[in-house]
């Protein structure tokens with residue numbers, strides 16, 4: 208039995224710290240806007256090398272708020288990719304703008320910067336590259352394109368806490384970066400959580416008001432905001448986990464290297480990592496046209512896998528109104544039929560890893576038919 212993810216195994220490694228942090232929040236009734244949130248925001252800013260972190264309710268909220276802070280609204284267009292979690296596009300829709308997709312590089316499945324010029328219009332206001340699976344998007348061509356057209360770059364780093372592009376942390380290239388702390392992310396809380404990071408101190412103050420009913424002083428509201436605060440319990444859990452994140456990411460990297468080594472001679476391909484990228488393997492996906500058969504075979508042996516994502520965003524019913532039918536983004540569409548995500552988390556044991564690779568090797572050497 209190998210689970211896809213084992214959150215409890217992680218908790219067991221840091222139980223005393225987590226329990227103490229949770230007890231502290233309860234003892235102090237520091238549930239909302241308390242010192243725990245301030246402490247986590249400070250720690251996270253230091254850790255990812257940015258001036259400001261604004262903790263919010265979820266990664267989806269972070270994306271929506273970053274777009275709002277960037278002044279993106281009704282009538283505007285935002286360029287992103289169709290092979291992401293739907294939240295990337297939803298955030299654009301929720302500020303009243305329209306997501307415009309470009310296809311991805313067939314090797315890395317990351318935004319293909321060469322296609323950006325084909326979709327830019329007078330209405331384009333922002334670009335959202337997604338560091339999918341924890342692999343950094345090559346940022347130079349995207350930043351150069353954005354600068355040329357006067358666009359804001361918002362990095363979707365929801366799967367990439369700690370990944371580096373040419374030695375610099377992801378999230379330090381665009382004007383804003385958005386993180387998710389959904390439980391299963393590389394840094395996950397016990398519930399929902401997200402954050403926007405930025406070096407713009409004034410925009411960070413705006414974001415803090417936006418998440419708190421437009422208020423920086425109780426019952427005085429300078430603007431129309433909303434309730435999108437990160438809770439104290441969530442922040443305390445994240446602050447307790449953050450010191451371990453580098454080691455967890457290193458462990459994921461060693462699992463990824465071992466998967467590659469054990470599977471390299473098989474008729475499957477790995478999702479490519481651009482040279483200069485230091486990924487954090489939120490997801491470890493392999494590609495094969497026999498994806499469904501392979502997944503079934505692994506399931507029968509008690510090995511859990513995932514598909515990220517089975518239907519690209521432009522083919523979801525929610526986005527049928529964009530009129531981008533099958534064939535619009537062939538690389539993203541082909542990837543959706545071929546990708547299979549293998550068990551990946553820091554606490555995965557060598558025995559579990561061997562069980563996974565052994566089962567895959569057996570699947571491919573089984574007689575055809």
Ligand SMILES: *Cc1c(COP(=O)(O)O)cnc(C)c1O
Nearest residue numbers: 265266267292294365387388389
């Ligand atoms: C998880 C995720 C989000 C949304 O984050 P939530 O915290 O679940 O709202 C956005 N973008 C990507 C790429 C994600 O993986």
